[in-house]
Amino acid sequence: MRRKARDRAAAEKAYDQAASHCLPHALVSKPADDGITTWAGLPFALLFLEWEARYPEEWTRHAKDWGWKQWLIRELATADHDDQVKAKLIDLVDLVVQRPYRCKDREYVRVARAMDGAELRGRLHRAHQSGNSWAERHAGYVLWLLDRPEAPNTRHVWRTWLAGTRTC
Structure with missing residues (x-):
C-alpha cells in the first residue's frame, strides 16, 4: 500500500x-518562495497584461480580473528581469500611456520606475509630444514621477499635477 x-x-x-x-x-x-524571474508562468503573465493593454474590450469580456492585473504588475515591477522581459515591460508601459485610463493602470508607474532608462524615457517623451491628449497627459505625469522617485503615485498627486504646471 x-x-x-x-x-x-x-x-x-x-x-x-x-x-x-x-x-x-x-x-x-x-510558489511564494520562487522569484518572478524564474516563474514558469512569466510568459503567460506578460501575455495576459498585453492582452488587456491591446484588446481591452475583449479582455474585459473574457478574462477581466482587476485584482490579478494589479498583482501581476506589482510583482513584475519588483524584480530584475532579462532584456527580453524588460523590453516587453517597456512596451506595456508605452501601450498603457497611449490609451484612456483603465482600472489599475496607475500600477504601471511601478513598472516605469523599475524599468527607468533611456528607452522608456524616449518613448514617454514621444507619447508626451504625440498630439494624443491622453498620451500627452499620462506620459507627462509618468515622466514627472520618474524625476521624483520619492513622490507617491496617488489619485491626489495625479489631480494636483493635472491642476498645476504639467511640464516634464
Missing part, C-alpha cells in the same frame, strides 16, 4: 510540474 501512495504522490508531483507550464495553472501556481 505504501508503494501505491508513493507512486501516486510522484505522479501528482510530475503532473503539477508539467501543469505549471500550461494555462491556466501557470498563472496561479507561483
Whole structure:
C-alpha cells in the first residue's frame, strides 16, 4: 500500500510540474518562495497584461480580473528581469500611456520606475509630444514621477499635477 501512495504522490508531483507550464495553472501556481524571474508562468503573465493593454474590450469580456492585473504588475515591477522581459515591460508601459485610463493602470508607474532608462524615457517623451491628449497627459505625469522617485503615485498627486504646471 505504501508503494501505491508513493507512486501516486510522484505522479501528482510530475503532473503539477508539467501543469505549471500550461494555462491556466501557470498563472496561479507561483510558489511564494520562487522569484518572478524564474516563474514558469512569466510568459503567460506578460501575455495576459498585453492582452488587456491591446484588446481591452475583449479582455474585459473574457478574462477581466482587476485584482490579478494589479498583482501581476506589482510583482513584475519588483524584480530584475532579462532584456527580453524588460523590453516587453517597456512596451506595456508605452501601450498603457497611449490609451484612456483603465482600472489599475496607475500600477504601471511601478513598472516605469523599475524599468527607468533611456528607452522608456524616449518613448514617454514621444507619447508626451504625440498630439494624443491622453498620451500627452499620462506620459507627462509618468515622466514627472520618474524625476521624483520619492513622490507617491496617488489619485491626489495625479489631480494636483493635472491642476498645476504639467511640464516634464
